[in-house]
Amino acid sequence: MDQTAYFAQMREKRKTEILISARKMFLTEGIAAFNIQQLARNLDISTVTLYKYFKNSDDILKALQKQILQDLQTDSFSDTIPAGKDSLDSLQQLLETFYTEILKRKEDLSLLLLSEWYLPSKEAKTASILLPYINKLEPAFFSTLQQAQTEHLLKTNFDISDSLHFFQQMNLTMLEHIALIKKTQYAKKKKELLQQIHQLISSYILSIKK
Known part of the structure; x- marks a missing residue:
């Protein structure tokens, strides 16, 4: 695997980790109470790093929405x-x-x-x-x-x-x-x-x- 492919794979892995943690927070605490800073703490990363993947909480929510609907399309x-x-x-x-x-x-x-x-x-x-x-x-x-x-x-x-x-x-x-x-x-x-x-x-x- 070349370096570009490796970094792309790691980026997708990190993005998946963010969405899994955010999903749990949304469902447990509610959307209105969701906090980007707390999400970063849960993942043990900085908010600066998190913002490299998602602009804000709406962006994360849209990504989760898209993920669920895409999974539904392939479900039989x-x-x-x-x-x-x-x-x-x-x-x-x-x-x-x-x-x-x-x-x-x-x-x-x-x-x-x-x-x-x-x-x-x-x-x-x-x-x-x-x-x-x-x-x-x-x-x-x-x-x-x-x-x-x-x-x-x-x-x-x-x-x-x-x-x-x-x-x-x-x-x-x-x-x-x-x-x-x-x-x-x-x-x-x-x-x-x-x-x-x-x-x-x-x-x-x-x-x-x-």
Whole structure:
């Protein structure tokens, strides 16, 4: 490895260390209480060194936001449609598997939602920053609904486009609810949350079933 490549590798390593430490601080102390000087102390580096990587706390937050969304793009947790007894059973399993995985990403959801509220925006926000999670699931969801319609399992007046819109809003509301649960309360509320999710999914399936 030549010297240029070595220094580039070390710079990326240091940048990763900064983001890991900053992420922990944001989630533990909150974005408003975040302090660059404390971050530097936690990393045992000078603030001058830290500023060589990030201009300010907003810059760090944007980097974390970008990192989470990029990781989501390469994640395949919603690509496979479960083999159920019929398409509606597959749909229920798909949604429950989706939320099982989503709950593992609770910290990512919290950080994204907080960053959306905190970071200044020059343009009006037209969609929730959590929408990419729904978009990841949408192809499998749409395909399963189409199959259920082909199998004549859905109500006669069922409209897939309307259902997709309702599905999107329902899931965004649930994702925001998960994101807003305090870290200190999450372990205690997880079981109750799983029950709520199961009831929500079951009610949705029942509402579209013939």
